[in-house]
Amino acid sequence: MNNMIKLTQQNLQQALGETSAEKLVLLTFYSAQNPECHQQAAILEKIANEYGEHLSVATLDCDVEQALAGQLAQQIGLQALPTLVMLKESAPVDMLPGAQTEQQIRDALAKHLPAQHELLLEQAKQALINQDLNNAFNYAKQAYELDPNHTRVKLVLADICIQIHKLEDAQALLDSVAENERDAYFTNIQAKCEQALAATDSPEIKALQDKVEKYPNDLEIKVELSNALNSAGRKEEALEMLFNVLKKDLNYADAKPTYLEIIASLPDGDALASKYRRKLYSILY
Numbered sequence: 443m444n445n446m447i448k449l450t451q452q453n454l455q456q457a458l459g460e461t462s463a464e465k466l467v468l469l470t471f472y473s474a475q476n477p478e479c480h481q482q483a484a485i486l487e488k489i490a491n492e493y494g495e496h497l498s499v500a501t502l503d504c505d506v507e508q509a510l511a512g513q514l515a516q517q518i519g520l521q522a523l524p525t526l527v528m529l530k531e532s533a534p535v536d537m538l539p540g541a542q543t544e545q546q547i548r549d550a551l552a553k554h555l556p557a558q559h560e561l562l563l564e565q566a567k568q569a570l571i572n573q574d575l576n577n578a579f580n581y582a583k584q585a586y587e588l589d590p591n592h593t594r595v596k597l598v599l600a601d602i603c604i605q606i607h608k609l610e611d612a613q614a615l616l617d618s619v620a621e622n623e624r625d626a627y628f629t630n631i632q633a634k635c636e637q638a639l640a641a642t643d644s645p646e647i648k649a650l651q652d653k654v655e656k657y658p659n660d661l662e663i664k665v666e667l668s669n670a671l672n673s674a675g676r677k678e679e680a681l682e683m684l685f686n687v688l689k690k691d692l693n694y695a696d697a698k699p700t701y702l703e704i705i706a707s708l709p710d711g712d713a714l715a716s717k718y719r720r721k722l723y724s725i726l727y
Contacts, residue, residue: 445490449502451510457500462529466497466554469527471511471520473504478541479524485544489551496555528554559588563595570602578602579709593623601631604638606709607675613639642674654683661687661694668697672704680704681718689725698722 447457449469461467470486472479483501490499504511504523514520518527521539526547528536536550566581582599589595596615603612612635619628650667657663664687672680684701687694701722708715 445494445498446487447498447500449500449510450507454510457498458529459532461498461500462533463531465495466535466551467529468497468499468551469514469529470499470501471504471515471523471525471527472501473523475505476523482524482526482541482547485542485547489544489547492558493551493555493561496561497551526550530554557589559585559592559595562588563592563598566598566602570598575602575606576709579606580711583709593619593628597627597631600635604631604634606707607638607677609635609639609642609675638675642676644670644674646670647674661690661697665695665697665700668700672700677704677708678714681714685718685721688722692725 445465447453447461449457458467458469468486468490470482472483474480486499486501490497502511502514504515518525518534518537524541526538526542527534528550535554538547538550542550562581562585566578566585569575569578569581579599579602582595582602585592585595586599596619600612600615603609603615612631616628616632616635624632647667647670650663650670653660653663654667664683668680668683668687671677671683681701681704684697684704687697688701692698701718705715705718
């Protein structure tokens with residue numbers, strides 16, 4: 443979604459009228475001759491990318507659109523460049539005259555826009571709908587880091603954790619939800635977590651664990667157990683079992699490709715992935 447608008451006489455009504463009925467419009471008075479305008483333009487582009495569905499940045503180039511700039515400047519009492527004017531439903535709701543830091547702009551926008559954790563939560567939900575679990579997890583985790591007491595954030599993150607088999611994390615999030623906030627969505631996520639946890643200790647896994655104990659040097663059984671543990675979401679145990687195989691025989695069957703596939707299935711930046719990459723490098727080099 444392109445929410446950066448170059449304001450002209452032709453699109454004035456749409457940009458400041460129709461658009462401001464749907465979202466906040468940030469009108470910026472700009473001149474290429476002013477270095478502070480250049481610096482602020484980069485900040486505004488960055489912020490616009492974060493608030494695509496909630497914010498439009500309308501830039502009025504005062505050097506090019508001199509007549510329009512003069513008309514609007516008179517209406518708002520413009521005294522300095524750059525100047526930012528926030529409009530909602532065609533009416534100014536705030537004005538920031540002169541050069542502003544990024545934090546000053548964000549603080550002013552915070553009064554009129556959804557909180558950052560709410561935007562991240564919406565992105566997480568959309569990624570979840572699209573089955574993009576990696577981005578869903580990262581968005582939800584960022585939202586949780588910004589507001590760790592937000593119940594809906596906890597539940598969405600717990601739901602995603604269940605789907606990527608981070609069951610202990612999911613249960614910890616659920617346990618932290620206050621009793622008076624445990625609604626139907628909580629009950630549904632809790633049931634999913636309990637079902638997933640029950641599946642992590644299947645008869646197949648127990649039988650393979652007994653075999654590994656009985657035949658500790660049988661690499662084939664260890665690979666089988668690793669596959670079963672991975673299917674049950676017990677990724678750290680699966681990786682540790684495969685690492686033990688690789689220490690014995692770095693090229694045994696498909697142990698190394700499977701090891702790398704499990705790491706790749708973890709979310710970006712996951713500590714477990716980093717840990718087992720380092721362990722693999724320790725025997726490769």
